[in-house]
Amino acid sequence: MEVFGSGGIIAFPTETFYGLGVDPFNEVAVKRLFLLKGRGPANPVSLIIKDLPMLRSLVMDVPPVAEGLIKRFWPGPLTIIFRAKDCLPPELLANTGKVGIRISSNPVAQRLVHALDSPITATSANPSGKEPARSADGIIGYFDGSIDMLIDGGELAGRLGSTVVDITGDTVEVVREGEIPASKLA
Numbered sequence: 406m407e408v409f410g411s412g413g414i415i416a417f418p419t420e421t422f423y424g425l426g427v428d429p430f431n432e433v434a435v436k437r438l439f440l441l442k443g444r445g446p447a448n449p450v451s452l453i454i455k456d457l458p459m460l461r462s463l464v465m466d467v468p469p470v471a472e473g474l475i476k477r478f479w480p481g482p483l484t485i486i487f488r489a490k491d492c493l494p495p496e497l498l499a500n501t502g503k504v505g506i507r508i509s510s511n512p513v514a515q516r517l518v519h520a521l522d523s524p525i526t527a528t529s530a531n532p533s534g535k536e537p538a539r540s541a542d543g544i545i546g547y548f549d550g551s552i553d554m555l556i557d558g559g560e561l562a563g564r565l566g567s568t569v570v571d572i573t574g575d576t577v578e579v580v581r582e583g584e585i586p587a588s589k590l591a
Contacts, residue, residue, distance in 0.1 A: 408554045409521055414438060416530050416544045417517055418558025419453065420482050420510045421566050421584055422537035423530035423544055425552070426453075428523065432494045438526060439496070441551055443533045449498050451484050451505035451569075453527040455518040460506060463490055463524060471572045474590070480510040482567040482584035497526070503573055513558045529566060539563060 412434035427434035464487035489504040529537035568583035
């Protein structure tokens with residue numbers, strides 16, 4: 406896709422809210438995304454990927470606890486934080502050395518990452534501090550003229566964002582409880 410390859414910003418539906426996607430390897434696109442959202446550099450941006458080989462190309466390791474979570478909850482609204490490989494820009498990771506990744510259960514998001522054959526950022530489509538967009542109209546209201554492509558997936562029913570867990574330590578740490586309740590992760 407030309408928009409993605411040239412550093413453009415794509416708004417697309419996920420299983421929770423609309424996301425804003427850029428090429429995570431393009432530092433200019435990542436900076437543009439942070440500017441558009443008004444997002445501070447201390448806030449990392451997660452990725453949506455197409456499959457497990459893509460995951461292994463981005464992370465240092467996939468521990469057994471992550472494998473269990475992946476088998477049970479992917480594709481779906483579970484973002485797992487891994488130790489990132491050096492191929493990802495530090496700005497994307499908020500200089501933490503970690504990256505949040507999921508495989509989306511939304512068919513449009515799945516087709517997008519398969520067509521791109523690349524991971525794509527998946528930060529919610531909203532200015533920082535505002536309610537995430539659940540429709541194309543919501544995105545236009547927030548970003549009219551500031552995004553390069555909008556994939557309209559209709560009205561989304563997401564109530565919460567993805568659940569985020571960090572598996573880089575000795576235990577599974579729930580960073581944000583979202584669509585999957587923490588009690589189901591045990």
